[in-house]
Amino acid sequence: GAAELGPYRHYMQKEIFEQPRVIGDTLEGVTGIMPELFGDGAYAVFKQIDRVLILACGTSYYSGLTAKYWIESVAKIPVNVEIASEYRYRDSVPHPNTLVVTISQSGETADTLAALKHARGLGMEHTLTICNVATSAMVRECKLSYITRAGVEVGVASTKAFTTQLAALFLLTLTLAQINGRLSEEEEAAHLKAMRHLPVAIAAVLALEPQIIAWADDFARKENALFLGRGMHYPIALEGALKLKEISYIHAEAYPAGELKHGPLALVTEEMPVVTIAPNDSLIEKLKSNMQEVRARGGQLYVFADVDSRITSGEGVHVIRLPEHYGLLSPILHVVSLQLLAYHSALARGTDVDKPRNLAKSVTVE
Numbered sequence: 001g002a003a004e005l006g007p008y009r010h011y012m013q014k015e016i017f018e019q020p021r022v023i024g025d026t027l028e029g030v031t032g033i034m035p036e037l038f039g040d041g042a043y044a045v046f047k048q049i050d051r052v053l054i055l056a057c058g059t060s061y062y063s064g065l066t067a068k069y070w071i072e073s074v075a076k077i078p079v080n081v082e083i084a085s086e087y088r089y090r091d092s093v094p095h096p097n098t099l100v101v102t103i104s105q106s107g108e109t110a111d112t113l114a115a116l117k118h119a120r121g122l123g124m125e126h127t128l129t130i131c132n133v134a135t136s137a138m139v140r141e142c143k144l145s146y147i148t149r150a151g152v153e154v155g156v157a158s159t160k161a162f163t164t165q166l167a168a169l170f171l172l173t174l175t176l177a178q179i180n181g182r183l184s185e186e187e188e189a190a191h192l193k194a195m196r197h198l199p200v201a202i203a204a205v206l207a208l209e210p211q212i213i214a215w216a217d218d219f220a221r222k223e224n225a226l227f228l229g230r231g232m233h234y235p236i237a238l239e240g241a242l243k244l245k246e247i248s249y250i251h252a253e254a255y256p257a258g259e260l261k262h263g264p265l266a267l268v269t270e271e272m273p274v275v276t277i278a279p280n281d282s283l284i285e286k287l288k289s290n291m292q293e294v295r296a297r298g299g300q301l302y303v304f305a306d307v308d309s310r311i312t313s314g315e316g317v318h319v320i321r322l323p324e325h326y327g328l329l330s331p332i333l334h335v336v337s338l339q340l341l342a343y344h345s346a347l348a349r350g351t352d353v354d355k356p357r358n359l360a361k362s363v364t365v366e
């Protein structure tokens with residue numbers, strides 16, 4: 001009811017603003033990297049695996065895609081990420097030394113549960129779930145688990161469940177890296193420090209809300225939008241586009257920025273807002289030339305730039321500055337700004353934000 005919402009207009013907005021706290025909760029008690037955080041016997045399981053298969057649906061699939069970038073780069077273990085409803089029905093090549101990871105807010109999604117059973121049926125017994133509901137079927141069915149502590153998520157469009165999944169998946173990344181001999185004590189300490197600082201860093205992104213509201217008024221008048229990201233921010237572009245579609249009903253598509261010239265550039269006109277995730281990482285110069293490609297066709301750029309990325313606003317280029325580049329954990333910061341953009345665009349259009357048409361919070365039937 002209204003009392004529960006406090007100063008917020010919708011559960012989605014409240015849940016976006018809860019993220020500093022629930023990420024802190026999810027990482028509470030993590031004083032060092034220890035396999036047993038994932039359950040009894042985790043060390044023995046992690047020792048035996050040499051590849052990872054992630055299975056999920058919807059927003060949870062996008063956290064899995066982000067984790068692929070992390071695990072391959074930090075732990076040097078190959079990762080496949082599959083949409084559960086595809087994986088369960090296709091012929092694939094199983095390997096017994098696979099860590100099968102399901103990701104699910106509810107722990108009850110029918111396709112993800114079926115994909116897990118399918119993987120087991122193919123002889124893959126090492127199973128782990130990243131899940132927000134400790135009593136769910138998913139947790140019962142998997143050998144290992146890490147419970148995110150997002151709390152109850154009411155808004156159909158997932159927000160805090162996603163970022164807590166990312167926090168848990170980063171912890172998994174570090175754990176696999178340590179077991180694989182890829183994590184020095186100095187690196188471990190630096191990563192833990194960055195994780196502990198996440199609540200403060202996210203709060204700084206939430207403070208950008210007034211600037212994002214100003215953009216949302218423009219967005220509310222559009223029928224299409226493109227989202228661009230590169231590297232580990234490509235899945236964040238996908239999630240940003242999904243959020244906008246789900247609650248504002250604006251058609252949105254995400255592309256890895258380097259693919260622009262292979263199709264989506266044909267859609268770019270003055271009428272096309274192009275949301276660009278511009279972290280100050282090794283791809284920033286490439287991204288700037290992608291932005292030029294958009295400007296040359298008259299496209300309107302809406303750029304979320306790290307404060308140190310030296311991208312300036314100008315004709316057709318709108319910039320909101322995030323805090324300084326947050327390294328590997330940067331996707332967790334950038335997605336928060338996209339959640340706010342979707343929320344305020346939907347608000348301006350007057351849609352039913354917490355209960356978008358045709359969608360359900362948990363899809364327990366096929």
Ligand code: G6P
Pocket residue numbers: 057058059060103104105106107108109112156157158359360361362363
């Ligand atoms: C539904 C929800 C999404 C969610 C997806 C997967 O489509 O509306 O927000 O991402 O299911 O749900 P799960 O509970 O498995 O994460």
